[in-house]
Amino acid sequence: MVGAGRFAPGHLGGLTQIVPFEMVDAVLESTRTVQARVRALPSRVVVYLLLAAALFAELGYGQVWARMTAGLDGIDVADPVSSALAQARRRIGVKPLRELFDLVRGPAAGAARWRGLLVCAIDGTSMFTPDTASNLAAFGRVGGGNGPSGYPMLRMLTVVACGTRTVLGAVFGTLSVGETNYAPKLLGCLRQGMLLLADRNFAAAGLIEQVAATGADLLFRAKTNRKLPVIGHCGDGSWLSRIDTTTVRVIDAQVAVRLAGGPRRSERYLLITTLTDHRRYPATELVALYHQRWEIETSYLELKSTILGGRVLRARTPDGIAQEIYALLVTYQALRIAISDATATAAATTDRAGFSIALNTARDQVIQAAGVIADTTIDLIGKIGHAVLDHLLPAHRRRTSPRVVKRAISKHRAKGDIDRNSYKITVDVTINGQLTTGP
Template sequence: MSRSRFVGAPLSVQCATAGVVRDRSWVWLPGHLGALTRWIPPVLVDEVLDAAGRREQRVRLLPARVVVYFVLAMGLFGDCGYRRVRSALTAGWPRTVVADPSAAALRQARRRLGAKPLALLFDRLRGPVGTTATPGVFWRDLRLVAWDGTCLEVPDSPANVACFSRHAARTTRPAGYPQVRLTALVECGTRALVDAVFGPQQYTELPQARALLASLRPGMLLLADRGYDGFEALRDACATGADVLWRVQSGRLLPVIRPLSDGTHLTVITDRRSGDRLTRWMRRGRHGPMPANLTALTLRVISYQVTVTAADGSARTSTVRLVTSLLDPHRHPASELASLYHQRWEIESAYYGLKVTLRGPDRVLRSRTVEGVEQELFALLVLYQASRRAITEAATTAGLDPDRLSLTIALYTVRLTVINASTAGPTLLHAVLVQARNLAPTRRRSRTSPRCVKRTLSPYAYNKTKGSVGHKTAVTTTITLTNPP
């Protein structure tokens, strides 16, 4: 994984191969992405094309580098067809200067390119982007990261149905669009993608998360919800050298091996065979030494209650139980860890930015082939990561928390710079992002929203959820630590 910064050149010097094609250097003019060209420069695109073996033998009207930028622009202008996306890339020049290929020619160029160059491009851009100077990225010298899964809809074509399949439905009707399951590892402080994998939705989140273990490093604190509760997952995550702070089932039996001074306690999590031996030892009243050769993991258990009080005085309380590899109660207080766990919701904000802010609400991917879906999804991941890099750099320079900078405003600005063919846009982008009127409040409002079906099978069923979709209520949240049973 490369973490170096690439600085893009102006359009006048982007044509690195212009000397070869001489009077046909105009074919390279659409090879840009506006303000994001700094983070996705032509030099980097040429590198991934060479690595993927997709460089052209002779210069065509649609060189491979230009097609890469065209695929990326498809993600920026998701509501536009091929010709309108191409027009956005070439709007800065007279029509007599650049070619106007047909939609069929653009479609064939996408197929020639394939998905591998975009996959390699994402591999170059992914990774943590926050530094020690970026507010909100570290807690007690630990970088906060989280992983979780989500699904995206793809077109209902025979190829997509055969590969990705539909999700199960309770009715006899077909269950909507086929879906791709995406699992990502996100840096909580910046919402940048450390790594991501995707595949057919019938694969559960846990096997996909195992593919992300290689991206964990010592000095990271991994947050996860109850869906990843299990000995093997905890063992493999701790084996990477990273620390964990995971939620587990509140009714799970976790033996109290040793109580700690702050009301938490140490426990031992084992596999099934070692667990049976440990249970028999505890039932004997712990007489004699603990069984030897246990495949076990020593963790610290933190239990607390979360009370959510609405403005009308109604309240509801839920019990949360966490396990962590941070065993020292003095160095890592339980009260701070209980509040820190809710940073896991930053990955939900990241998914909202990827699926709604960038792609558009209720929008299905446009590709009707499996390789096209992979290419389009990698392009969305590249766009999202480049935008997060730009936001984080602007926030770090201004000494602001990246949470206060708007991804929506960043994408609107990038679209304008693409249409204007301005690659000198990073300065403009930074200036727009840090304007006081564009910043989010310093402290977030505490709100809650009911769970409901966002996409129904029947269009008439929308009226049943119309009043609750997006309806948020201001609340007051209280966290109270509880002692172990």
């Protein structure tokens, strides 16, 4: 149920059906990286090695290879040394992984829609790379009060579909370039029928113009001291304004959170949107919808904490880092598609799908070389989907917890008394004096 002969180790377990042999062969052909002769490590096998390495971030490539071949009893497979694996990865390069990501990226079934619009979010994060001269020259370190970071760091920016947390686009590079400078490179994945959410950092006039020019709508938070002149009033307390040539609607909201058994806290939100019809897109619903922006933070948690375990990336060169990140994004996307397919089939919400359950089931299938090729009776959910559905998380509860460091880097207790408990909440939204209460 795997490839024949020397191609047998080239698989990703059950995720191979999402990233099949034909897809990998096509990108190798288009990037002209197919091996000139059938080697002990054919190009297709090397691509799957890179993808499998994203599932086993704590292991070296030799141990990843051992897991890919563990279930291939009775098949004579190569036993390459680490230098052979390194040479094979360099031979493949970045292009096939980048093109493979272009093929799998995009919203999956079940992506959140609000009033017919596909809800997406854009934001950035940083990742550590090995401390080599070439990585330092390409990415740099971040400074701080206690000196520069111990490792070079890169910046990555993505657009994520809320709900399914599938990745629509990604860009990364040196940390010296800001998020708003990387953002225009991602606008190609936006189109009419989308609603893009973003925090205050992205509310620059030029970027708002560029997003609006794609045909997509936006809902950005702005700084509360920003001056936005009134050119028209809406019936729900919001007003119309103009940023350069773009007409926007401004929602000035006071969001008060009442904690069950705790205090009450309040914060002002100034939201900018191109959805100017206040009857079709009520202000209170837009304020509530903006909270979906945190879906992208959860996707970064899954990438950096659940998959990588907070580890530094492997590659010691910038090209190797690019290859590794694209492999990580492809594998993450495959996991998210598997989860989305399962929850869509069972009419369950993706919020209740356990990402770590999908990840660990995918790891088991790589070791067992299971589910590589579909049976004659096709199971649209697959082992990974069944594992997710068999262990659904509890229904989402509306609650809050303080945004503080819960486990300090230092072994000593953080100073000060901080209430670290989570509370159920009730939210009151006031828009220019009009109060709406929600659970």
